[in-house]
Amino acid sequence: MNKQLSYSVELEILDNRRNTLIRPGEFHLDPQPPYVEHTLDENKQGRIPVHTGGAESVNTTTLLYLRLANRCQGGHGFADWSASMETRGTGGDFPFDAFVLQDNKGHTREGRLTDSPDATKRERTLALVMQNSKVRIDQRDMALTLTIQIDWRLYPNGAGGDTESLRTKAILHLPLRHIPAHHVLAVDFGTSAIAMGHAIGEDTHILDLHRQSERILDEARISRALFYGHESNTPFLCSDASLRAIGEVAPCAPNSPKYLDLPASKRTIAEDPLTLLLALKSLIAAGQTYLDIPTAKYPYLNHDGELEKLVPPPIWEVLEGAYKGLQENYITPILQSQGKNYSYLVVTHPNTFLPHHLDMLRGIIEAVFLGAGGPNRIYKENIYYLSELDAMAYYYLAHANEYWGDWDRIPEQERILIYDVGAYTLDLTLLTVKRKVASGGVRYPAEMRIERRSGANKAGNLLDECIARDLDVWLRDKLGDLYANRIVADRPEPGDSMTLATMLELRNQIQILKQGLSAQDEAPELIFAGSVFEDLQGLVSTKSADLARYREIAGLRVEADGGVVWCPGADLITKGAYVRALIEKLTYGELMKFFDNEIPDIDTVVLSGRTSLWPGFQDKLKRTLPDVTTWVCPLDDTITLKQMVVEGALIRLSRWSKLTIHDPKIFGHYEVRYEKKGPGDWESVPLEKGKPVSIPLVNAATIRIGLRNPNGFIDALAFDAKRFDNEQQTMDLTIDYNPYGNFDATIRRPDDLEAISIGSHDVHVLPHGGIRPWPMENAILKRIAPEKIGEDFYL
Numbered sequence: 001m002n003k004q005l006s007y008s009v010e011l012e013i014l015d016n017r018r019n020t021l022i023r024p025g026e027f028h029l030d031p032q033p034p035y036v037e038h039t040l041d042e043n044k045q046g047r048i049p050v051h052t053g054g055a056e057s058v059n060t061t062t063l064l065y066l067r068l069a070n071r072c073q074g075g076h077g078f079a080d081w082s083a084s085m086e087t088r089g090t091g092g093d094f095p096f097d098a099f100v101l102q103d104n105k106g107h108t109r110e111g112r113l114t115d116s117p118d119a120t121k122r123e124r125t126l127a128l129v130m131q132n133s134k135v136r137i138d139q140r141d142m143a144l145t146l147t148i149q150i151d152w153r154l155y156p157n158g159a160g161g162d163t164e165s166l167r168t169k170a171i172l173h174l175p176l177r178h179i180p181a182h183h184v185l186a187v188d189f190g191t192s193a194i195a196m197g198h199a200i201g202e203d204t205h206i207l208d209l210h211r212q213s214e215r216i217l218d219e220a221r222i223s224r225a226l227f228y229g230h231e232s233n234t235p236f237l238c239s240d241a242s243l244r245a246i247g248e249v250a251p252c253a254p255n256s257p258k259y260l261d262l263p264a265s266k267r268t269i270a271e272d273p274l275t276l277l278l279a280l281k282s283l284i285a286a287g288q289t290y291l292d293i294p295t296a297k298y299p300y301l302n303h304d305g306e307l308e309k310l311v312p313p314p315i316w317e318v319l320e321g322a323y324k325g326l327q328e329n330y331i332t333p334i335l336q337s338q339g340k341n342y343s344y345l346v347v348t349h350p351n352t353f354l355p356h357h358l359d360m361l362r363g364i365i366e367a368v369f370l371g372a373g374g375p376n377r378i379y380k381e382n383i384y385y386l387s388e389l390d391a392m393a394y395y396y397l398a399h400a401n402e403y404w405g406d407w408d409r410i411p412e413q414e415r416i417l418i419y420d421v422g423a424y425t426l427d428l429t430l431l432t433v434k435r436k437v438a439s440g441g442v443r444y445p446a447e448m449r450i451e452r453r454s455g456a457n458k459a460g461n462l463l464d465e466c467i468a469r470d471l472d473v474w475l476r477d478k479l480g481d482l483y484a485n486r487i488v489a490d491r492p493e494p495g496d497s498m499t500l501a502t503m504l505e506l507r508n509q510i511q512i513l514k515q516g517l518s519a520q521d522e523a524p525e526l527i528f529a530g531s532v533f534e535d536l537q538g539l540v541s542t543k544s545a546d547l548a549r550y551r552e553i554a555g556l557r558v559e560a561d562g563g564v565v566w567c568p569g570a571d572l573i574t575k576g577a578y579v580r581a582l583i584e585k586l587t588y589g590e591l592m593k594f595f596d597n598e599i600p601d602i603d604t605v606v607l608s609g610r611t612s613l614w615p616g617f618q619d620k621l622k623r624t625l626p627d628v629t630t631w632v633c634p635l636d637d638t639i640t641l642k643q644m645v646v647e648g649a650l651i652r653l654s655r656w657s658k659l660t661i662h663d664p665k666i667f668g669h670y671e672v673r674y675e676k677k678g679p680g681d682w683e684s685v686p687l688e689k690g691k692p693v694s695i696p697l698v699n700a701a702t703i704r705i706g707l708r709n710p711n712g713f714i715d716a717l718a719f720d721a722k723r724f725d726n727e728q729q730t731m732d733l734t735i736d737y738n739p740y741g742n743f744d745a746t747i748r749r750p751d752d753l754e755a756i757s758i759g760s761h762d763v764h765v766l767p768h769g770g771i772r773p774w775p776m777e778n779a780i781l782k783r784i785a786p787e788k789i790g791e792d793f794y795l
Contacts, residue, residue, distance in 0.1 A: 062129050068081055089145060101128055146171070153165055188391075191424040192422065193234070273497055279772075280315065290314055344382045356742065387429070396416065416433060417606070427455045470576030482541045574615050581787055582790065705743070707765065
């Protein structure tokens with residue numbers, strides 16, 4: 001025997017893929033006992049995944065392997081061994097009893113290796129396994145230090161001969177990564193409704209938010225009639241919110257779930273309609289940072305815990321409170337009642353969000369959800385953000401065979417238009433999917449390339465306005481002076497609180513009417529006066545003599561309680577001049593803008609958004625796109641439309657998480673605008689990256705830089721032209737921009753030696769106008785021609 005390590009025995013340590021980490025020759029004798037220290041290279045070998053939440057058989061982690069060997073093949077002796085370990089780590093608690101050595105014979109920490117030509121008696125390979133259920137995990141990335149000691153007792157000549165002892169020791173530093181069970185929650189906080197879904201593998205279901213809202217109201221003994229929204233026949237929640245009445249709760253911080261009522265409270269809105277908050281997330285896309293409310297009337301607690309009556313609350317804090325309320329009142333109780341949890345989260349967002357908008361949303365979501373989810377905690381790396389239209393694309397990819405008839409008929413390269421006409425915006429995405437063929441001839445989507453995106457603030461809420469404008473035409477024509485509360489006037493007016501409350505009730509009825517027409521299951525009705533208006537007058541006179549006159553007008557019905565109901569028939573609504581003008585814009589005009597007046601070859605159109613169910617809408621769209629091969633469009637199912645977004649978001653994580661997506665990030669082009677010939681004569685000049693544009697200053701008062709897209713020119717920066725006045729009355733403007741919605745601008749006058757920076761700025765893709773729909777912006781609309789609908793947001 002020589003005096004090398006372990007004389008006739010050896011220890012080899014392998015990683016969990018059975019690649020050698022420490023060879024027997026690496027152990028040495030000095031200092032005693034012989035030891036070696038090794039750190040697993042995270043960059044080369046990656047972190048060891050620690051899976052939790054599955055069945056017990058997979059709720060373990062094989063960290064490494066120990067190969068123990070007796071090198072003597074023809075002797076008469078044997079070697080006994082015993083193993084001991086010490087553990088310590090960061091990012092969790094790693095108790096000693098969480099670690100076992102095992103092979104196919106079971107768990108062991110000691111054994112005997114005989115001198116034998118039979119390798120199975122001379123060698124033994126043991127897996128060092130961590131039982132994950134016994135480990136407390138505090139963070140996603142952890143570090144574990146293992147000290148493994150093998151004590152040998154050598155019997156070279158058998159039990160009756162001399163014995164020798166030896167000890168070998170290894171210190172290993174292992175980087176770990178927690179991989180929780182793939183339980184996914186998807187949250188779609190839409191502009192009109194909120195939907196959520198949960199998935200465990202292929203098992204997906206939609207959370208019934210409406211039923212949970214009924215439980216909440218029952219427990220609080222509050223009448224359902226006091227809350228806003230039209231989701232009673234769906235599993236969704238109306239996303240219209242309202243400030244919670246100060247008399248009901250003490251003033252709180254905007255990021256408290258008690259700051260808002262979600263859905264909105266009818267009682268609060270009736271007392272003050274300005275408390276109604278619509279399309280909160282769209283305000284982010286429009287670049288608004290503060291909530292537009294009367295802060296003096298509705299104070300809140302600021303960061304110092306003091307009552308704030310001057311500065312409006314930041315929008316991101318209000319949204320944080322809304323998401324907290326969803327988590328506390330809906331997500332947690334629903335999943336707990338089903339014995340489920342979640343460790344991955346997908347949050348959808350509007351098509352109009354740029355990277356800096358996503359940064360704001362990311363901060364909100366992480367503030368609410370990090371560390372949540374029950375035993376499988378949420379890590380920020382497990383939170384994903386997905387455009388609502390991209391979610392629709394994933395849904396289609398998973399169901400494409402249903403529309404093509406067979407998987408083999410789907411083209412390897414397919415151009416798809418996602419057309420989403422929702423409550424607040426018409427969102428469009430044109431994308432190309434490339435499929436690859438795997439072994440066995442199976443096709444799968446390998447790459448998704450976004451060719452262009454758009455979001456125009458012309459959609460369902462503008463349809464509400466158009467129905468109201470057509471109603472105004474009918475009321476003026478048929479009722480004359482009996483038409484008391486006018487919807488339209490020569491100039492827009494905010495109206496007093498009574499007028500605004502009346503128009504909000506009218507909007508509420510119009511939305512119910514739209515649902516009935518879209519589902520083709522109800523004869524449309526609108527109430528002009530009656531109990532639904534409570535203490536408000538309604539739209540028409542309710543004097544006794546006037547009620548008798550109404551009975552003589554076709555289409556009007558007088559109720560026993562004196563209410564006046566209009567029963568116009570579907571054609572009168574769908575063929576109104578303003579409604580027809582809007583539908584024409586949505587199904588033709590906006591598409592032509594999107595495609596720069598040249599429609600490309602399109603294989604498939606995926607249609608989404610409740611406005612797409614409007615009678616005749618899909619037929620008009622198909623006339624604009626006659627060559628499309630495949631149409632994905634639920635004909636009359638509003639529930640399916642909303643579920644498609646949620647299911648697509650779940651599919652993103654459960655099926656094609658590795659699908660490569662190429663996204664242009666921003667749509668539109670940069671422009672500078674200035675008054676050229678005189679006041680009001682605005683000249684628009686495109687701006688290219690790094691190329692100066694000469695601007696005459698002789699008539700210019702203000703210089704505006706912004707983004708031009710289907711919504712028009714969206715102002716991002718305005719500055720006083722006279723600040724850069726000079727004898728030549730001209731200057732050069734240059735911008736530099738990135739694909740994430742930020743630009744830097746510099747100015748150089750003829751005599752300047754160096755350019756002057758005017759700072760870095762963010763762009764937005766939605767204008768401020770049109771985000772607050774009728775009647776919130778102006779209760780009384782300005783009279784315009786039907787062809788001007790959707791073009792008057794700034795007035």
